[in-house]
Amino acid sequence: xxxxxxLLFCVCSFSGALAQNLSVxxxxxxGKDQAPLIGSNVLLIQLPDSVRQGTxxxxxxxxxxxxxTTGRYVLSVSFLGYTTLRRTLELNSxxxxxxxxxxxxxxxxxxxxxxVVGQAAASVQKGDTTQFDSRxxxxxxxxxxxxxxxxxxxxxxxDGKVQAQGEQVQRILVDGKEFFGSDPxxxxxxxxxxxxxxxxxxDRRSDQSQFTGFNDGNTEKTINITTKPAFRNGQFGRLLAxxxxxxxxxxxxxxxxxxGNLNSFKGTQRLSVVAQSNNVNEQNFxxxxxxxxxxxxxxxxxxxxxxxxxxxxxxxxxxxxxxxxxAAGNFxxxxxxxxxxxxxxxxxxxxxxxxxxxxxxxYFFNLSDNTTQTSTNRLYNVxxxxxxxxxxxxxxxxxxxxxxxxxxxxxHKFDTVNSVLWQPRFTLxxxxxxxxxxxxTFLAGSSDEPQTIQSLxxxxxxxxxxxxxxxxxxxxxxxxxxxxxxxxxxxxxTYNRRNxxxxxxxxxxxxxxxDTSATDQYSRLDxxxxxxxxxANYTEPLSxxxxxxxxxxxxxxxxxxxxxxxxxxxxxxxxxxxLSNVFRSNYLTNSAGLTYRYQFEKVEWAVGAAxxxxxxxxxxxxPRDLTTRRTFYNVLPNAQLQYKFSRQQNLRLNYNMRxxxxxxxxxxxxxxxxxxxxxRTGNPNLVQEFSHNLFLRYSAAQPETSxxxxxxxxxxxxxNYIGNSTTVLQRAQDFGGVTVPAGGQITRPVNLxxxxxxxxxxxxxxxxxxxxxxxxxxxxxTFSQTPGIVNQGLNYNRAPSLGLGAVLSSNISPExxxxxxxxxxxTYARNTLLSQNNSNYFRQTSxxxxxxxxxxxxxLQSDVNxxxxxxxxxxxxxxxxxxxxxLGKKLFAKQQGELKLYAFDLLGQNNxxxxxxxxxxxxxxxxxxxxxxxxxxxxxxxxxFSGAGPADVPREGGERRFGPxxxxxxxxxxxxGGFGG
Numbered sequence: 001x002x003x004x005x006x007l008l009f010c011v012c013s014f015s016g017a018l019a020q021n022l023s024v025x026x027x028x029x030x031g032k033d034q035a036p037l038i039g040s041n042v043l044l045i046q047l048p049d050s051v052r053q054g055t056x057x058x059x060x061x062x063x064x065x066x067x068x069t070t071g072r073y074v075l076s077v078s079f080l081g082y083t084t085l086r087r088t089l090e091l092n093s094x095x096x097x098x099x100x101x102x103x104x105x106x107x108x109x110x111x112x113x114x115x116v117v118g119q120a121a122a123s124v125q126k127g128d129t130t131q132f133d134s135r136x137x138x139x140x141x142x143x144x145x146x147x148x149x150x151x152x153x154x155x156x157x158x159d160g161k162v163q164a165q166g167e168q169v170q171r172i173l174v175d176g177k178e179f180f181g182s183d184p185x186x187x188x189x190x191x192x193x194x195x196x197x198x199x200x201x202x203d204r205r206s207d208q209s210q211f212t213g214f215n216d217g218n219t220e221k222t223i224n225i226t227t228k229p230a231f232r233n234g235q236f237g238r239l240l241a242x243x244x245x246x247x248x249x250x251x252x253x254x255x256x257x258x259x260g261n262l263n264s265f266k267g268t269q270r271l272s273v274v275a276q277s278n279n280v281n282e283q284n285f286x287x288x289x290x291x292x293x294x295x296x297x298x299x300x301x302x303x304x305x306x307x308x309x310x311x312x313x314x315x316x317x318x319x320x321x322x323x324x325x326x327a328a329g330n331f332x333x334x335x336x337x338x339x340x341x342x343x344x345x346x347x348x349x350x351x352x353x354x355x356x357x358x359x360x361x362x363y364f365f366n367l368s369d370n371t372t373q374t375s376t377n378r379l380y381n382v383x384x385x386x387x388x389x390x391x392x393x394x395x396x397x398x399x400x401x402x403x404x405x406x407x408x409x410x411x412h413k414f415d416t417v418n419s420v421l422w423q424p425r426f427t428l429x430x431x432x433x434x435x436x437x438x439x440x441t442f443l444a445g446s447s448d449e450p451q452t453i454q455s456l457x458x459x460x461x462x463x464x465x466x467x468x469x470x471x472x473x474x475x476x477x478x479x480x481x482x483x484x485x486x487x488x489x490x491x492x493x494t495y496n497r498r499n500x501x502x503x504x505x506x507x508x509x510x511x512x513x514x515d516t517s518a519t520d521q522y523s524r525l526d527x528x529x530x531x532x533x534x535x536a537n538y539t540e541p542l543s544x545x546x547x548x549x550x551x552x553x554x555x556x557x558x559x560x561x562x563x564x565x566x567x568x569x570x571x572x573x574x575x576x577x578x579l580s581n582v583f584r585s586n587y588l589t590n591s592a593g594l595t596y597r598y599q600f601e602k603v604e605w606a607v608g609a610a611x612x613x614x615x616x617x618x619x620x621x622x623p624r625d626l627t628t629r630r631t632f633y634n635v636l637p638n639a640q641l642q643y644k645f646s647r648q649q650n651l652r653l654n655y656n657m658r659x660x661x662x663x664x665x666x667x668x669x670x671x672x673x674x675x676x677x678x679x680r681t682g683n684p685n686l687v688q689e690f691s692h693n694l695f696l697r698y699s700a701a702q703p704e705t706s707x708x709x710x711x712x713x714x715x716x717x718x719x720n721y722i723g724n725s726t727t728v729l730q731r732a733q734d735f736g737g738v739t740v741p742a743g744g745q746i747t748r749p750v751n752l753x754x755x756x757x758x759x760x761x762x763x764x765x766x767x768x769x770x771x772x773x774x775x776x777x778x779x780x781x782t783f784s785q786t787p788g789i790v791n792q793g794l795n796y797n798r799a800p801s802l803g804l805g806a807v808l809s810s811n812i813s814p815e816x817x818x819x820x821x822x823x824x825x826x827t828y829a830r831n832t833l834l835s836q837n838n839s840n841y842f843r844q845t846s847x848x849x850x851x852x853x854x855x856x857x858x859x860l861q862s863d864v865n866x867x868x869x870x871x872x873x874x875x876x877x878x879x880x881x882x883x884x885x886x887l888g889k890k891l892f893a894k895q896q897g898e899l900k901l902y903a904f905d906l907l908g909q910n911n912x913x914x915x916x917x918x919x920x921x922x923x924x925x926x927x928x929x930x931x932x933x934x935x936x937x938x939x940x941x942x943x944x945f946s947g948a949g950p951a952d953v954p955r956e957g958g959e960r961r962f963g964p965x966x967x968x969x970x971x972x973x974x975x976x977g978g979f980g981g
Contacts, residue, residue: 022067022091022095023067023483024068024089024098025096026063026100027057027060027061027099028101028103029061029103030103031104034100034102034352035267037057037061038058038060038176038200038224039079039126039200041054042055043078044065044073045073045076046072047071053065054647056126060176066544067544070091070092070093072089073088073091075098079103097416100355122708122767123153123701124701125649125650125700125708128202128203128642128650129200130201130202132199134193134196134197136811137774137809138810138817139817141814143194144189144191144192145189146189148193149223150819152199152201153765155201162188162223164221167221169222172187173223175225176224176226177358178362191225196228197228199223199224200223200226201222203220203221203222204221231945233945234943235263236262236263236941236945237261237262237263238259238940238941238942239940239942240938240940241937242257242902243256243257244902244934255279255935257278257282259277259278260275261275268352271348272347273348274345275344276345280935281340281342282342283342337372337374337912338371338372339371339928340370341370342369343366343367344366344367345364346362346364346365356412357412358411360407360408360410361407361409364404365403365405366402367401368400369398370397372928373397374395374928375392375393375925376391376392376394376925377390377392378390378391378392379448379922380790380921381790381834381920381921382791382834384443385443387443387445388444388837389441389442389443389444389743390441390442391440391441391442391677391745392442392450393438393439394437395436395438396436397434399433400431400433401429402429402430403428417481418476418478420474420476420477421477422474425471426469426470429466430465431463434460437457437458437459437461438458439677440457442743454510454741455508455512455742455743456509456511457508457676459507459674460505460506461503461504461674462503463500464500464501465498465500466497467499468496470495471493471494471495472492473492474490474491476489484540486538486539489535490533490536491534493533496527496530497527497529498526498528499524499525502674504674505519505521513741517739519676521567521568521576521579522566523566526560526561527559529557529558530556530559533553533554536551537549537550538550545600546596546597547596547597548595548597551591551593551610552591552592553589553592554588554589555587557661558586559586561584561665562581562582563581563670564580578738579673579737580622581623581670582622583620583667583684584619585616585618585664585667586617587616587617588615588617589615591611591636593611593636595607595609596608602643603642603644604641605640606639606640606641608639609636610638611633611635612633615630616629616630616661616662616688620684628685634657636656636657636658648702649699649701651696651698654693654694655693655694655695656692657691657692658691660688661688662686662687662688662749666683666686666722667686669682670682671735671737676739676741677740677743678744678745678747679744680746680748681736681747682748682749686751689718689720689721689751690719691718693716695712696712696714705767706766707766707767708763708764709762709765710762711760712760713760715757715759719755720753721753721787722749722750723749723750723787723788724749725748725789726747726791726921727746727747728743728744728791729742729745732744754787754796758782759781760780760781763776764776764778772812773810774808775807776806779803779804779805780803782800782801784797785797785798788919790833790919790920794832797917797918798831799829799917801826803823803824803825804824805823805824806821815852816853817850818849818852819849820848823844824844826841827840827843837922839922841871842868842869846865850862857890858888858889859886859890860886861900862885863885864881866879876915878911880911881907882905883906883907884902884903884905884906885902885906886901886937887901888937896942897939898938898940899937899938899939901934901936902934902935902937903935904933904934910930913925913926914927
């Protein structure tokens, strides 16, 4: 009897436990095309006491309620433009999986042909997501997604790069799916604003975190664009052609621009084609379209010259105005400097196959011919005879870059508990370049201008480089019967190959020694790198509110670099062992960690740590044998905290500690003498750097007043920071087989401590109803300390900076669209080693953009940019105005065509200036830029939609718009909406 009672007690207890841990899951989709309705409001009401739980559908339209008890519930689902769905549910002993929950478009109240639509809230805060309603931001019918996004609070678009809430946007999705891979520029220029319904800004969690529901802190700033239902079935696109002479008396050569795109949307299936050819710096490059060997070969005879840290480029540069874009220094993703002719084509495809497989694929081809002319002035943090040491140069370079890029993302669900994610990526690059450089070192006078010339260098450099990158990521995921218990296994591989053939001829004049030398060399660089990474992740629910995650990661990265240099004399090549090097670096890490996560109502927090062992093995086999082995042990803590004051207001904190191993280019001790006044080499004794990162973010929105506020403060602290040891020679010296003249610079990477940076950003937006516009106010402050060794003295470069900005964007009508903005920054450069080089400089950029549709389809567009610099080197301070304008006329019955006369740089003042502040020097650079031209342009817009067309999309304020001003019907199949691109 006792055994029977005990068994009955266990069964009842087990049944009770199950009854307390039920769930309801589903996926919200469009009833017509089954597309996910991202951000749908899902409410679960328990009967009879009406206890409510709410959530928003995620990027796949999915939702879940957990920790439920048996009983009756009412499920309510709503989404703007759709009829609200209410369904009664009964939970017994098993959880419910509702599958696809379809909403039907409609829900508006029609009164005598007028659709009554409430005032759209500009922004709504939904947990981690800030959601903007496109109806609250009026744009011109010809506007692109970029025109709309730049009106959003806290969003800035510069040279195809997007910043939101003070952070770089890494990914832009369309209806939850990738559009042309991870290239934000392609989305912004190839999607019309009129197709956009909602814009969501959020920190996208990793695929691993999205599966487990366990926030591991690995996020990337993401924008998701949801399209209007009317645009999800049909074709739309744009064709553009334009030409203008370089000189009014010459039509044989001039500026031209050709571009076209076609998009076919059919439910979940989306196919897009884009193409362009122009010589007006419309480069439209993505993040991998600049050859990666420019960075990796700078230490081994590659094409980068001078610049800050290893890898080339000019950190911290401020860019000039116009369409020129900056030097390719910030992660090598900016538009290239100078003037470019570009030919590009891209394909994008996404679909859902048999409801179990989501596929997204894209292909890009780019060919760019570039001409760059730069003038550089550099002042070192060093004194000689009471005067500053300096360097200046003039360089001319031409280059051709060819790039092929393929991306695929395939996610397959075998069943409800097993899935696999496969993401291969392939990039093939070819770069050829020719450059000439005239540089000199000098002692500066009191005005910082050259006074005594020490040495001259005249060089010619030719390079042909190839690069292949292949990555393959596979993630298998399994969900156990117990809710919250998951297991996943990931394998990632990366293959890199870089090859370069370089030719250098130069003549050097040392006025201190009255000596002249000449160089004629050929060098060959071969680099091969692998990265193998395996990870296992397990999550275990400890209670309804607590969860534990355990993970293990192993990574192995072997890299080989072989650089051979030959002296060319009398048609023969003689090996130069001093400038040759064969080097191999292996980096092996093992890491195991635990993280505890707790979530209850308004509070979610997690804390954990990982134990990491890392082994760095360097082996040099030529010109002499050298082996170094190092083992590192680290405890890497992490923590996250999120507090939701309300649905519209939240606070988030993230902390982590990370390590970074030195690259093979930093480790390989081989001299790069492409400029004998600027010598660089590697350091095989480098160790890994480790950094602490802390960020605090606060978001709040008031939908009823269309006001919002966002603030961010954070920073990082790095020990063993890989900085530079810079030696500026006071007299000639032989270094690594190269004679460096007086005033020449020798740079070598070293590990240093106490590198840190702090930054803060705040944005406040409010509507100005009197003038029907939105006002965004922002402020930022940054502070950085960068250590470096200059002539054996430790220098800390400190650069505090303050900035203020304001953006006034119109919300008057689609026919009148303007944006007025101004941003100012004051930077203070301070050096502990040489206070004489302290400086202050000011930069202000003000912009007015106007798009106005006048009577009878006549259009007027004007962009005016004013840029002012103060505090730069003499001759580099600038104040100039870039003014672009066009006058056009809409054509055809549906106004799908437009002919316009476009003028670039009407005042002929366009300019490009950048300033760099490093631990060793302060540098100002001027680059050639596109100058004034006129162009006659013709644009044709394609529109063909099934069902309700774009013209039938309700407008804000209760209006229904049946055609653009000036006549013509904006009906399906064509019509007035423009197409950005």
